[in-house]
Amino acid sequence: PPRYQPAELEPRWQKVWREQELDKTSTNSQQPKYYALSMFPYPSGNLHMGHVRNYTITDVIARVRRMQGYRVLHPMGWDAFGLPAENAAIDRGIHPARWTESNIANMRRQLQSLGLSYDWGWELASCQPQYYRWTQWLFLQMWQMGLAYQKSAQVNWDPVDQTVLANEQVDSEGRSWRSGAQVEQKLLKQWFLRITNYAEALLKDLDQLSGWPERVKTMQANWIGRSTGAYLEFPVVGHDEKIAVFTTRPDTVFGVSYLVLAPEHPLVSALTAPSHRLRVQELCQELTNLSVEERTANDQPQRGVPLGTEAVNPFNQQRAPIWIADYVLYEYGTGAVMGVPAHDERDFSFAQQYDLPITQVIVPPGVGEITPLQKAYTEPGILIHSGEFDGLESPITKEKITQTAQERGWGEQRVQYRLRDWLISRQRYWGVPIPMIHCDHCGVLPVPASDLPVLLPENINLSGRGLSPLAQLTEWVQVPCPECGRPARRETDTMDTFIDSSWYFLRFADANNDQGIFDPEKVNDWLPVDQYVGGIEHAILHLLYSRFITKVLRDQGLINFGEPFQRLLTQGMVQGLTYKTVQTGRYLTPEQVIDPQGECRDRETNEPVAIFYEKMSKSKYNGVDPEQVLGKYGADTARMFILFKAPPEKDLEWDDADVEGQFRFLNRVWRLVQNYQEHPPKNTSDATGAERNLRRVIHQTIQAVTSDTTEEYQFNTAIASLMKLTNELTDYQGTNSGFFDEGIQVLLTLLAPFAPHLAEELWHQLGHKGSIHRQPWPLVDKSALVVDEIPLVIQIMGKTRGTIPAPSQADQATLEQLAKDSDVGQRYLQNQTIKKVIYVPGKLLNFVLEP
Ligand code: ANZ
Numbered sequence: 093p094p095r096y097q098p099a100e101l102e103p104r105w106q107k108v109w110r111e112q113e114l115d116k117t118s119t120n121s122q123q124p125k126y127y128a129l130s131m132f133p134y135p136s137g138n139l140h141m142g143h144v145r146n147y148t149i150t151d152v153i154a155r156v157r158r159m160q161g162y163r164v165l166h167p168m169g170w171d172a173f174g175l176p177a178e179n180a181a182i183d184r185g186i187h188p189a190r191w192t193e194s195n196i197a198n199m200r201r202q203l204q205s206l207g208l209s210y211d212w213g214w215e216l217a218s219c220q221p222q223y224y225r226w227t228q229w230l231f232l233q234m235w236q237m238g239l240a241y242q243k244s245a246q247v248n249w250d251p252v253d254q255t256v257l258a259n260e261q262v263d264s265e266g267r268s269w270r271s272g273a274q275v276e277q278k279l280l281k282q283w284f285l286r287i288t289n290y291a292e293a294l295l296k297d298l299d300q301l302s303g304w305p306e307r308v309k310t311m312q313a314n315w316i317g318r319s320t321g322a323y324l325e326f327p328v329v330g331h332d333e334k335i336a337v338f339t340t341r342p343d344t345v346f347g348v349s350y351l352v353l354a355p356e357h358p359l360v361s362a363l364t365a366p367s368h369r370l371r372v373q374e375l376c377q378e379l380t381n382l383s384v385e386e387r388t389a390n391d392q393p394q395r396g397v398p399l400g401t402e403a404v405n406p407f408n409q410q411r412a413p414i415w416i417a418d419y420v421l422y423e424y425g426t427g428a429v430m431g432v433p434a435h436d437e438r439d440f441s442f443a444q445q446y447d448l449p450i451t452q453v454i455v456p457p458g459v460g461e462i463t464p465l466q467k468a469y470t471e472p473g474i475l476i477h478s479g480e481f482d483g484l485e486s487p488i489t490k491e492k493i494t495q496t497a498q499e500r501g502w503g504e505q506r507v508q509y510r511l512r513d514w515l516i517s518r519q520r521y522w523g524v525p526i527p528m529i530h531c532d533h534c535g536v537l538p539v540p541a542s543d544l545p546v547l548l549p550e551n552i553n554l555s556g557r558g559l560s561p562l563a564q565l566t567e568w569v570q571v572p573c574p575e576c577g578r579p580a581r582r583e584t585d586t587m588d589t590f591i592d593s594s595w596y597f598l599r600f601a602d603a604n605n606d607q608g609i610f611d612p613e614k615v616n617d618w619l620p621v622d623q624y625v626g627g628i629e630h631a632i633l634h635l636l637y638s639r640f641i642t643k644v645l646r647d648q649g650l651i652n653f654g655e656p657f658q659r660l661l662t663q664g665m666v667q668g669l670t671y672k673t674v675q676t677g678r679y680l681t682p683e684q685v686i687d688p689q690g691e692c693r694d695r696e697t698n699e700p701v702a703i704f705y706e707k708m709s710k711s712k713y714n715g716v717d718p719e720q721v722l723g724k725y726g727a728d729t730a731r732m733f734i735l736f737k738a739p740p741e742k743d744l745e746w747d748d749a750d751v752e753g754q755f756r757f758l759n760r761v762w763r764l765v766q767n768y769q770e771h772p773p774k775n776t777s778d779a780t781g782a783e784r785n786l787r788r789v790i791h792q793t794i795q796a797v798t799s800d801t802t803e804e805y806q807f808n809t810a811i812a813s814l815m816k817l818t819n820e821l822t823d824y825q826g827t828n829s830g831f832f833d834e835g836i837q838v839l840l841t842l843l844a845p846f847a848p849h850l851a852e853e854l855w856h857q858l859g860h861k862g863s864i865h866r867q868p869w870p871l872v873d874k875s876a877l878v879v880d881e882i883p884l885v886i887q888i889m890g891k892t893r894g895t896i897p898a899p900s901q902a903d904q905a906t907l908e909q910l911a912k913d914s915d916v917g918q919r920y921l922q923n924q925t926i927k928k929v930i931y932v933p934g935k936l937l938n939f940v941l942e943p
């Protein structure tokens with residue numbers, strides 16, 4: 093019999109499938125739709141194991157749905173703009189477009205060798221003019237809706253990549269998500285999208301997303317950061333201006349001992365007394381160059397200076413000095429706070445440092461004022477020193493005080509979000525040009541829609557970093573004003589690439605449309621995405637932006653849904669075996685260590701080496717190249733291993749022995765089918781107990797694999813079920829059986845989404861004509877699942893004493909009698925008084941005896 097040779101049969105079937113257009117998207121509207129989508133990759137040049145895992149998961153889901161009769165949209169494309177292409181151009185003199193094209197070609201070939209069932213007719217790349225034309229169109233729509241605007245702002249400046257970054261792209265330590273550089277602050281005129289208009293909707297609609305991991309929803313909610321509180325105004329002594337603060341604790345307003353403005357606050361200059369001007373200017377200068385993280389770091393004393401003026405607390409007429417300080421941010425709330433040292437930690441340390449009064453206005457119930465106060469009391473309590481509010485409980489007083497402020501014209505209730513508008517300007521070449529024109533006479537104007545796309549010029553000098561490459565291209569920048577015709581200038585910023593990826597899932601539903609962004613009917617038909625699969629690293633950025641753009645297009649009347657992704661699966665990382673020196677923390681290759689099995693040491697320095705699993709990466713020498721695994725075992729084994737090794741959300745530890753194990757399993761299936769062909773069993777019609785048993789395993793497998801691939805996504809247990817069925821069938825070989833044929837057919841059909849090549853090959857060896865991937869998904873015959881006999885566990889006083897075979901349909905009384913009559917019963921129950929019997933149906937009887 094022929095041997096299992098994936099290297100030969102996999103490319104052969106891939107060719108046949110391509111010729112037969114097996115993966116073409118069905119347009120039969122009689123079928124229910126299913127949209128299965130993986131996050132499209134950045135074309136860096138080569139697939140890594142994380143990609144393989146992501147796309148394999150989605151592929152299995154898509155294949156199962158197809159066999160279940162859905163018309164499935166399962167597309168693939170390229171998130172093709174971005175800095176690496178530009179940096180490659182600078183480093184190696186290749187044009188970003190050529191570099192990107194050749195990377196795409198290579199990665200497409202790699203994807204195809206994995207047997208992923210994409211309809212390549214719907215492929216798109218965000219760097220193609222036929223795509224980014226509509227990204228520009230989308231921008232212009234947002235401009236018209238008042239959602240795109242330009243403003244001067246303190247922005248995050250990445251000194252390595254020489255570009256600004258959105259807040260979302262700076263981590264909690266103030267580093268760039270891409271270059272890792274410490275981000276600086278710069279005042280620049282930039283383009284923004286008004287995502288804050290959608291803060292409430294983005295938060296509220298998270299409730300609809302029952303198919304999303306809780307963790308991701310929590311991350312989004314925290315990012316949006318909704319606080320309810322009060323907006324309160326404090327008059328300033330000797331000035332007409334008032335200082336507005338946002339506070340979540342209006343109940344503490346009688347404890348205000350000072351006010352603080354952010355150094356950037358527009359009132360700082362007007363409210364600074366001449367005697368204080370010098371020190372105020374000094375501190376402002378010092379602070380404006382620091383990032384938020386540096387300004388608010390906890391490991392240093394707070395920096396502040398008084399302005400020399402005072403405000404009046406409208407509630408008790410007390411005067412409060414006005415300060416500026418590092419811990420108040422201009423970007424949040426009103427850029428000013430009321431300092432309540434007794435009840436806020438940062439205010440407490442600030443007051444201690446600068447000797448400001450600390451007045452308790454909330455005390456623990458039944459305890460009273462704490463003297464001396466060692467730290468801020470932030471718990472709820474009873475109000476004191478608070479005039480008409482004395483004796484009330486603090487939580488309910490929040491509203492009372494806000495209401496009082498409202499009645500007397502001092503303030504109002506306010507909802508505040510942490511979310512900021514989305515900064516989309518980038519001073520780089522390889523991105524979508526923002527389609528705007530600056531005219532000295534007419535102002536800022538949109539490029540007329542008929543002039544789209546604004547093409548990226550091909551002839552560009554990318555010699556080094558620095559000024560935006562487009563800004564240096566005078567002949568490209570110069571353009572007649574669309575309004576007055578006089579010489580004007582193109583906008584030279586390009587868009588953040590997260591805009592490209594915030595609408596591609598819509599375009600996939602109508603990828604080749606050259607008349608419009610898409611046909612709304614098609615998008616409303618295919619969307620929302622039924623299953624989206626991708627990395628947890630996109631929990632905030634990409635998913636939030638995509639939800640935002642979807643809502644914008646809905647409000648514009650283009651589409652009829654507000655949430656793009658019904659179900660979201662965030663797959664875990666693929667980790668590789670890592671060697672790292674214990675003291676010096678250097679990563680080593682397996683070749684650089686001795687005795688990797690026992691006590692591991694650096695071959696060169698003899699330093700002890702720690703062995704553990706960590707996310708695969710080049711710099712850690714722990715990566716496994718997909719091409720190598722494919723070359724050795726084939727795509728089917730790689731797919732099986734990845735799905736079998738861990739549930740999809742969990743991290744996966746790469747293990748060569750387990751890869752080998754899956755290869756052996758596929759070989760077992762292969763041999764089973766070869767034997768079956770050589771010695772076909774005779775069909776018998778008498779259904780013996782053993783035969784019914786086989787049929788039950790067959791249908792249990794259908795049931796398990798179906799739910800594991802459509803409901804819970806437990807591909808590992810699905811494969812375990814397939815292994816069990818294979819074993820069962822192998823045990824039956826040589827026996828004549830009426831159910832053996834069914835068993836083989838079911839095994840191959842259920843295996844098809846996981847190991848598509850092997851299943852197809854064996855299917856054809858059995859003489860079938862059409863593709864196994866066009867077979868209907870097997871259905872469970874409920875009657876086959878009925879068990880005649882169950883093993884009933886007998887317990888005495890909770891201790892298992894034995895198991896007896898029992899009819900599955902028998903009632904409790906019958907089972908009790910059976911148990912008493914059994915050997916176990918004879919031994920343990922004779923001459924005993926039974927106090928009660930606990931029955932777990934289908935499983936056990938527990939006899940509780942009188943002592
Ligand atoms: C007085 C007060 C008393 C406060 C108290 C807290 C406790 P979240 O939950 O993040 O919304 N705050 C307001 N604007 C600020 C800014 N621009 N920079 C720094 N801090 C600012 O927090 C709201 C609280 O953070 C506000 O409530 C304010 O301090 C401070 F016992 O006001 B609170």
Ligand code: ZN
Nearest residue numbers: 531534573576
């Ligand atoms: Zn003009």
